[in-house]
Amino acid sequence: MEVFLANINHLESVSVIFNQYRIFYNQASNIEAAKEFLEERFKNKDSVVFAANDNGELVGFTQLYPSFSSVSMKRVWILNDLYVKESYRRKGVANLLMSAAEEYAKESGAVRVILATQISNIAAQKLYEVRDYIKNEEFYHYTLRLQ
Template sequence: MDIFLASMTHLESLSILFDRYRVFYEQPSDVEAAQQFLKERFTNNDSVLFIASDRDEMVGFTQLYPSFSSVSMKRVWILNDLYVKVSHRRKGIATSLIRTVEQYARDSNAVRVVLATQISNVSAKKLYEARGYIHDKAFDYYTLSL
């Protein structure tokens, strides 16, 4: 298995995988919209994507969005998306993707990586906790849907 930084050349195959990720989160399938969304991310340098490949087949990805901490005056990476195809789960691919994210964050002198997952996503929470991620109990986070 290989993990590498995604680029516009991976757009078509990555869009299909991204669409599957969205369907996992109960969104309607729309590969064309997924492709347009990812194309905009690449074009605007809005995010960083890593792809997991098994014998030239894309089997997983993770997407990071940049942010900053005013208090520490350093970069923060938001691990917004992590997905592995059902057929390739329980093979250490998600762990490898997260390790790649963590190393990328260190290399970019980030102060931290933050993420969120559904309360019901027990397997993801186990993975994050095993990697040392701490469930934040010091801050209450609020969202406003627009």
């Protein structure tokens, strides 16, 4: 298993697994839109994508988006997406992807990595807690849907 920092040269293969991720979250399959979205992220350097490769097959990915903390005046990374193909779950792939993302965040001088997960996603919550992520009970997080 190899985890690598993906770039525009990996657009085709990353788009396929990104599309699978969106399907997992009940979105309609749209490989062309997935490709366009990721191409824009790569070209604009809006995000960082790590992918897991098993013998030439992408089996998982994580995507980080940059943000900042005004209080600490440091970078923050938002771990927005983490996906592993079902046949590779519970085999350490998510741990490898998170380790790569966390190391990248440390190297960039970030003060923290933040993430959110669905309340019903118990498996993800266990993974995050084992990796020392703390459920924040000091803040409420609100969302304004614009579309």
